[in-house]
Amino acid sequence: MEHTIDEHGSHGGFVSRYVFSQDHKVIGLQYLITGLIMALLGGIIAVIFRSQLAWPNREVLSPEAYNSFVTMHGTLMVFWVAMPVLIGGFGNFCIPLMIGARDMAFPTLNMLSYWTFFLSSIVILVSFFVPGGAVSAGWTAYAPLSVDARFTGVNWGMSLWLVALILEFASMLMGGVNYITTIFNLRAKGLTLMRLPMLVWMEMIAAVLFMFSVGPLIAGGGLALLDKSIGTHFFRVTAEGQGDPVLWQHLFWFFGHPEVYVVLIPGLGIIAEVITACGRKALHGYKAIVYSTIAAGVLSFVVWAHHMFVAGLNPLLAVGFSITTILISIPFFILSVAFGLTLWGGSIRITSSFLFALGGYLIFIIGGVTGLFLGAQTADIYLHDTYFVVAHFHYTFFSSIIMGTIAGIYHWFPKMFGRKMNETLGKVHAVGTFIFYNLFAFPLFFLGLAGHPRRYSSALEYDFLAKYQWIHHLATGAAIILVALQIIFIYNFFKSMFTGEKAEKNPWRATTLEWLAESPPVHGNWGNASPVVENGPYEYSVEGDSDDFRPQGKLIPTHVKH
Amino acid sequence: MEDHTEHHPNYVLIWFILVILTIISILIGKYIDNHVLKVTLLFVNAAIKAVLVALNFMHLKFEKVVVISLVVVPLTLFILLIFGLMPDTLSTIKW
Amino acid sequence: MSSYAEITREDGESTGIPSPRLAMWVFLSSEIVLFGGLIGSCILFRLTYEKWAEYAAHVNSMIGSINTLALLTSSLTVVLAHKMVQNRNYKAVNIFLAITILLGLLFLVLKGIEYSGEIHHGYTILKGPFWAFYFGITGLHALHVLVGIILNAIVLMLSLRNKRPQSFVENSGLYWHFVDVVWIFVFPLFYLS
Amino acid sequence: MLPENISTFGHLVDNLILIIFVITLMVTVLAFGIIIYAVIRYNRNSNPHTTYKFGPFISKIIYLDAAMIVFDLIIAYASVSGWAHVIMRSRSDLISEHKEYVDVRIIGRQFFWSFNYAGLDNKMDTNDDFIIANKLVVPIDTLVLLNLTSGDVIHSFFAPHLRLKYDAIPGRSMDVWFKATKTGSYEIACAELCGAEHYRMKAKLEIVTKEQYKSWLNERSGALSVR
Incomplete structure (x- = not known):
């Protein structure tokens, strides 16, 4: 199996260089682009069912189609956009650099993980065209609605959904094994754990959270698959009271809550990197952020039942889970104060990646703070399953998945392709996305306070909701413009890939190690040299330094054995 | 690359203890009728066997803290899941 | 696995734990939580379902006990194989690995007999939660045993072609021990109580 | 924005939402102010060199964090006390507290609610019970004990004006209660996705005076005895 290592670590030829490449950078881009395509698909689905909400009597979608579009929007966005882009894309590209x-520690396993993910996205897309349509029981697929074909008329869609989900978890598990082993073992000389850049810390905590939380849902998914295909009674209730639908909710949300932190934390890591690089100032309270993120990760395992306060949970249990849920606001409060203090006193360069990071940070604050409404269980009696919940998780998801990711893309684009993205287009895109996102999502809070239950294909049936139809018009209009705005980004992304202005090694003059490598880096990242780390990750504007940043390490020529 | 200082515990002895424990658990299964006592004894027996295998056969005794935490944390999460779900199922028990 | 060897330099172990072993432990920790979720749901179903003991009586505990002993002995032989690799006695390594694989196959064969016996008596997976969990958990465990056997077989083949894959014996041994530990918990859960 | 509250424990929910709203508004406005000011003031050209005049991070975070913990404790206390008053109440102690009560059994099915009334004798499972679909008629100022369960999938009994929402789960039954303080006709919705017509699972809630309720009951049972 000996082979010569050429430009891309493969046996030459297009297929093994780009398609089945074992180079973490190529795999990272494969994840990123698949995730972005899925994001576009998710966005278009959202626009379609939002227009049904705004003009229900136009019958844009039948009620069944509306439910399955809502479900597929949720499933695609969480599992086929957030996970691949934030964990697969940035994890693969940035961690080794x-x-x-x-x-990565296991390049073959890494390549296998992408292609399992690719297979899972094929399966989930096929489930659209299967007789009975895609699954229409909510992205949480509560039993018995989801596991019994009689209730939604969806038979094959649900089984394919479960298979695709388990495949996606398998691919992310393979990725997680790779990340944890790489971060632990393959660090450069002198790079202690406390000198790791924040994005690497966040990716590791996210991988560990995913590792420990996905088990019960794979188990639950297996049981649901048995329920669905063979007809066992795990989650379906029989006459004598066998089967327990709440058990599915427990298994789902035991995984669900760590999962939303797995998706949130890398976004915050990217925001930290971009804020320090553009603010020319060290990350304030590095240790505090690391420990509070770990604390949030640990706490995220004991909060899951706040999704089930009014779902037949033993009321005594709800008291405990409400307290832990409110407690989890402390670590994230420390995190946002640390980001704020990092901004204070810096000399901030307003680049488009900074605008996205700032937008993501502000949206994260609103998202985090509105979680208190839902954590307090008495308020949750009224607010559960209303648009308040929808607005809350759109704010928390959006801050990391869209704003954090696009900030990361603008920040690392020069390193990925060796060319810079157009800044003016980037700034227009940033301001537009921020404004129209808030126009779309903020009114939903008021819709939730008015008591508008979620997943309604038309609200005109109820008098106490009919008078808020204008909010649906506003939100739908803003959503359409928001998705349309992304065309600027797509155009900018693909145009600058070939005709963008040439970028040198360190366009943003940042300190972390990846800016020592070529842009785009050669296979093996450092060629015939290997980096040695001397100082911390964010040594910006150290007094008495002529330059306003100190690179984290330097390259020492060493002979790499082939 | 492999540190040869790692000494090997007496595997055959460990194996013998495990077989004895298995036989004990089979006897417990047969002769103890009080349901709660039986289940706890069986669980303790299984836990001892698992710890024996993990420490000696899987060399957890010689591993660094990182790996040990990789085992201990999921076990605590398993216990957490059980006790998180317990009050919910207890409320619907049809004894 | 040559791409691994060429990438990792000698100082590629900042934590002193060889990467394959660390990766195997990370994978095993996610497996612990997977089986934990399944066994947890099984325990909770057991509490809320009174006909459990009645069905549990129809399980063939004789085969279960033999299987437990088979897996325990195979754990012993795989760790002895790991010891022999360190003592460079490669002939003994091959013998121990072969015994481990044979015991694994014995486990699967006995499992097959047991399943066919139960299904013959009409206790299929649809009979009730007990049988559903029984077939679910032991089925998944049997799949893991099969994967373990394949893993050991690959290592045996590499060792027979004297490739001296020291770390592979250790890792496939780790996986095999994990499969044995899961069976240690599954055995009393279904067969004894 | 909240619809008008007509149940006795509704004010607990409204006050809690108000408390949290005030706290979150304060925190958000403070945070936004500081961040926007920082971005404008410490811009590249107005502050070419970063100013490092801060002590250790801990000294700043301590009192900000203490304030946040105090807010959290206030919210947790208010929420738990509200929860104890609304949900963690057994039927017997409710009946002992409010003397007269009305018993209704609600079964959620795919796309309609069925209400089993106890009839004139106010005893369940007697032959004068009757079932009405999608209409809950209850007297004002009397304790209404609801027993929630579902016939097929998970539904959620949601009466926004009563600030009451609880899931109806097949295989389980849950006791919830309310006491209306204002007559009128309101709406009941289903809050948990339960299939295609989930948005149309509407039921009417009518709070009537005691006399009207009595005459309604007689008229209902009258119809029964004729049969």
Whole structure:
């Protein structure tokens, strides 16, 4: 199996260089682009069912189609956009470069993980065209609605949904194994754990959270698959009271809550990187952020039942889970104060990646703070399953998945393709996305306070909701413009890939290790040299330094054995 | 690359203890009728066997803290899941 | 696995734990939580379902006990194989690995007999939660045993072609021990109580 | 924005939402102010060199964090006390507290609610019970004990004006209660996705005076005895 390592670590030829490449950078881009395509699909689905909400009597979608579009929007956005882009894309691309490694610990496993993910996205897309349509029981697929074909008329859609989900978890598990082993073992000389850049810390905590939380849902998914295909009674209730639908909710949300932190935390890591690089100032309270993120990760395992306060949970249990849910606001409060203090006193360069990071930070504050409404269980009696919940998780998801990711893309685009993205287009895109996102999502809070239950295909049936139809018009209009705005980004992304202005090694003059490598880096990242780390990750504007940043390490020529 | 200082515990002895424990658990299964006592004894027996296998056969005794935490944390999460779900199922028990 | 060897430099172990072993432990921790979720749901169903003991009596505990002993002994032989690799006695390594694989196959064969016996008596997976969980958990465990056997077989083949894959014996041994530990918990859950 | 509250424990929910709203508004406005000011003031050209005049991070975070913990404790206390008053109440102690009560059994099915009334003798499972679909008629100022369950999938009994929402789960039954303080006709919705017509699962809630309720009951049972 000996082979010569050429430009892309493959046996030459297009297929093994780009398609089945074992180079973490190529795999990272494959994840990123698949995720972005799925994001576009998710966005278009959202626009379609939002127009049904705004003009219900136009019958844009039948009630069944509306439910399955809502479900597929949720499923695609969480599992086929957030996970691949934030964990697969940035994890694969940035971790080896930032810790000075040549590649992931197991390149073959890494390539396998992408292609399992690719297979899972094929399966989930096929489930649209299967007789009975895609699954229409909410992205949480509560039993018995989801596991019994009689209730929604969806038979094959649900089984394919479960298979695709388990495949996606398998691919992310393979990725997680790779990330944890790489971060632990393949760090450059002198790079202690406390000198790791924040994005690497966040990716590791996210991988560990995913590792420990996905088990019960794979188990639950297996049981649901048995329920669905063979007809066992795990989650379906029989006459004598066998089967327990609440057990599915427990298994789902035991995984669900760590999962939303798995998706949130890398976004915050990217925001931290961009804020420090553009603010020319060290990340304030590095240790505090690391420990509070770990604390939030640990706490995220004991909060899951706040999704089930009014779902037949033993009321005594709800008291405990409400307290832990309110407690989890403390670590994230420390995190946002630390970001704020990082901004204070810096000399901030307003680049488009900074605008996205700032937008993401502000949206994260609103998202985090509105979680208190839902954590307090007495308020949750009224607010559960209303548009308040929808607005809350759109704010928390949006801050990391869309704003954080696009900030990361603008920030690392020069490193990925060796060319810079157009800044003016970027700024227009940033301001537009921020404004129209808030126009779309903020009114939903008031819709929720008015008591508008979620997943309604038309609200005109109820008098106490009919008078708020204008909010639906506003939100739908803003959503349409928001999705349309993304065309600027797509145009900018693909145009600058070939005709963008040439970028040198360190366009943003940042300190972390990846800016020592070529842009785009060669296979093995450092060629015939290997980085040695001397100082911390964010040594910006140190007094008495002529330059306003100190690179984290330097390259020492060493002979790499082939 | 492999540190050869790692000494090997007496595997055959460990194996023998495990077989004895298995036989004990089979006897417990047969002769103890009080349901709660039986289940706890069986669980303790299984836990001892699992710890024996993990420490000696899987060399957890010689591993660093990182790996040990990789085992201990999921076990605590398993216990957490059980006790998180317990009050919910207890309320619907049809004894 | 040559791409692994060429990438990792000698100082590629900042934590002193060889990457394959660390990766195997990370994978095993996610497996613990997977089986934990399944066994947890099984325990909770058991509490809320009174006909459990009645069905549990129809399980063939004789085969279960033999299987437990088979897996325990195979754990012993795989760890002895790991010891022999360190003592460079490669002939013994091959023998121990072969015994481990044979015991694994014995486990699967006995499992097959047991399943066919129960299904013959009409206790299929649809009979009730007990049988559903029984077939679910032991089925998934049997799949893991099969994967373990394949893993050991690959290592045996590499060792027979004297490739001296020291770390593979250790890792496939780790996986095999994990499969044995899961069975240690599954055995009393279904067969004894 | 909240619809008018007509139940006795509704004010607990409204006050809690108000408390949290005030706290979150304060925190958000403070945070936004600081961040926007920081971005404008410490811009590249107005502050070419970063100013490092801060002590350790801990000293700043301590009192901000203490304030946040105090807010959290206030919210937690208010929420738990509200929860104890609304949900963690057994039927017997409710009946002992409010002397007269009305018993209704609600079964959620795919796309309609069925209400089993106890009839004139106010005893369940007697032959004068009757079932009405999608209409809950209850007297004012009397305790209404609801027993929620579902016939097929998970539904959620949601009466926004009563600030009451609880899931109806097949295989389980849950006791919830309310006491109306204002007559009128309101709406009941289903809050948990339960299939295609989930948005149309509407039931009418009518709070009537005691006399009207009596005459309605007689008229209902009258219809029964004729049969």
